[in-house]
Amino acid sequence: MEKTDLTKSLKSYYTAAPIPQLLTVAKGTFIKIPGQGDPNEKPFEERVQALYTTAYGIKNLCKLQSRDFTVCKLEGLWWVEDERWWQHGIINPQSIPKSEWRWEVMIRMPAYVTDTHFREAIAKAIEKKKMDLLQEVTIEQWEEGKCVQVMHTGPYATEAFTLGLMHDFIEQQGLTATGRHHEIYLSDPRKAAPEKMKTILRQPVK
Numbered sequence: 569m570e571k572t573d574l575t576k577s578l579k580s581y582y583t584a585a586p587i588p589q590l591l592t593v594a595k596g597t598f599i600k601i602p603g604q605g606d607p608n609e610k611p612f613e614e615r616v617q618a619l620y621t622t623a624y625g626i627k628n629l630c631k632l633q634s635r636d637f638t639v640c641k642l643e644g645l646w647w648v649e650d651e652r653w654w655q656h657g658i659i660n661p662q663s664i665p666k667s668e669w670r671w672e673v674m675i676r677m678p679a680y681v682t683d684t685h686f687r688e689a690i691a692k693a694i695e696k697k698k699m700d701l702l703q704e705v706t707i708e709q710w711e712e713g714k715c716v717q718v719m720h721t722g723p724y725a726t727e728a729f730t731l732g733l734m735h736d737f738i739e740q741q742g743l744t745a746t747g748r749h750h751e752i753y754l755s756d757p758r759k760a761a762p763e764k765m766k767t768i769l770r771q772p773v774k
Contacts, residue, residue, distance in 0.1 A: 569631070569634055569635075569636050570635075570636070571636045571637060571638060572635070572636070572637035572638065572678045573637070573638045574637070574638070574640045574676055574678065575638070575640060575641060578596075578676075581593060581752075582640075582641060582752065582754070582768070583719075583768075584717045584718055584719040584768045584769075585718065585719060586718065586719050586721070587718065587733070587737075588716050588717070588718040588733055588734045588737035588738075589716070589717060589718070590714070590715070590716055590741070590773075591714075591715055591717060592713060592714050592715070593711070593712035593713060593715055593770075594711060595709055595710065595711035596676050596677075596679075596709070596710060596711075597676065597677040597678070597679060597681055597707065597708075597709055597710075598643075598674045598675065598676055598677065598707070598708060598709075598710050599619060599622050599623060599626070599674060599675055599677060599686065599705055599706070599707050600619075600672050600673070600674040600705070600706050600707075600708065601615045601618055601619050601672070601673055601674075601701070601704050601705045601706070602615075602670070602671070602672045602704065603615045603670075603671055603672075603673070604667075604668075604669065604670045604671070605666065605667055605669065606666035606667065606669070607666070607669070607671065608666075612671075612673075614701055615673060615701060615704070616642065616673055617699075617701075618699055618701040618702050618704070618705055619642075619673055619674070619675055619705060620639070620675070621693050621697060621699065621702065622686070622689055622690060622693060622702065622705045623639045623640075623675045623677075624639060625688075625689030625690070625692055625693050626677065626681055626685050626686060626689045627639060628689075629685050629688055629689055630678075630680070630681065630685065635678075635680055637677075637678045639675065640675050640676045640677075641675075641676075641752055641753055641754060642673060642674075642675060642752075642753045643673070643674050643675065643676070643750065643751065643752045643753070644671050644672065644673045644674070644750070644751045644753070645671060645672045645674070645748040645749065645750055646669060646670070646671050646748060646749045646750075646751065647670050647671075647748045647749065648664055648668050648669060648670060649668070649670070672748075677707070681707075683707060686707040690702055690703075690705065712747070712750070712770075712772055713772060714772065714773055714774065715750075715770050715771060715772050715773060716734055716737055716738055716741075716743070716770070716771050716773055717734075717768055717769060717770040717771070718730055718733060718734050718737075718768075718769050719766060719767075719768060719769075720766070720767045720768075720769050721763075721764070721765070721766055722762065722763055722765060723762040723763070723765060724765075724767065727767070727769065730769060731769060734769060734771055738771065738773055741773075743773040743774065744773060744774055745771050745772070745773055746772050746773060746774050747771070747772030748772070749769075749770075749771060750769070750770040750771065750772070751767055751768065751769055751770070752767065752768035752770065753767055754766040754767065754768065755767070
């Protein structure tokens, strides 16, 4: 049975250079769950768990149809309800109380995953695991379009410098940031040393 690995077939979306670069991200299928607050607290962990439960439920259904895939990397969109995410020429989320952070964590699905796969996986997971949060997971087609992205190496708390490089690049190119700050988590924080963690930082532009 052939196994789909989106990090390989969509390599440009899951690799990045240490200096900002432009790319265009085409439409894809994502499962998502929203939330608000400190990502180090339990509600964030519970929602990520609900998302992975859904992803593996879909994977198992696809395997029954002789289509298997590697569950893709966790991604997150981050924002607040005003313009403070961008401050003094850099993005500085650490200056904003984490209780105000809004986010949507998501996982990209192969193109052959359908709404039927999704609904069946959710129904089975709710019946088996009794997780009310599963009802907050959605599936949608999402097109990010023109973006700037860069690789951040190190702990999440030190992202401000890398985001500053991205902001400077956006200005130098005569572009304007639009949409929500996007992160793709290539490293598992439970296993990787903080100084070696790799995170793709992405910003839609126009």
